[in-house]
Amino acid sequence: MESRLNRITAIPGLCNGKPTIRGKRLTVHTLLSHLAAGETEAEIFESFPFLEKEDITAALEYAALMADHINIPLSNKQVA
Numbered sequence: 374m375e376s377r378l379n380r381i382t383a384i385p386g387l388c389n390g391k392p393t394i395r396g397k398r399l400t401v402h403t404l405l406s407h408l409a410a411g412e413t414e415a416e417i418f419e420s421f422p423f424l425e426k427e428d429i430t431a432a433l434e435y436a437a438l439m440a441d442h443i444n445i446p447l448s449n450k451q452v453a
Contacts, residue, residue, distance in 0.1 A: 377431035378438075383447040392435065394428045396451030404432045 382396045392401040399421055407417050408429070418424055 377427050380428055380431035381435050384449050401432045
């Protein structure tokens with residue numbers, strides 16, 4: 374499986390430097406919270422129309438790695 378972690382960014386000054394999706398004002402935590410609350414991908418895409426399926430996959434991959442306490446260097450640049 375190809376990593377999608379390049380979609381996760383941590384930009385100083387954006388959302389207090391928390392991990393975000395492609396440099397947008399949506400934190401990984403917020404996206405994961407919507408998933409954990411049982412929202413479907415369709416509902417999430419309706420709420421955040423700029424999201425792509427790969428963004429959800431990236432957030433889940435990031436969460437899986439963080440659960441094992443693996444330190445992940447993140448890009449500090451916005452991705453198109």
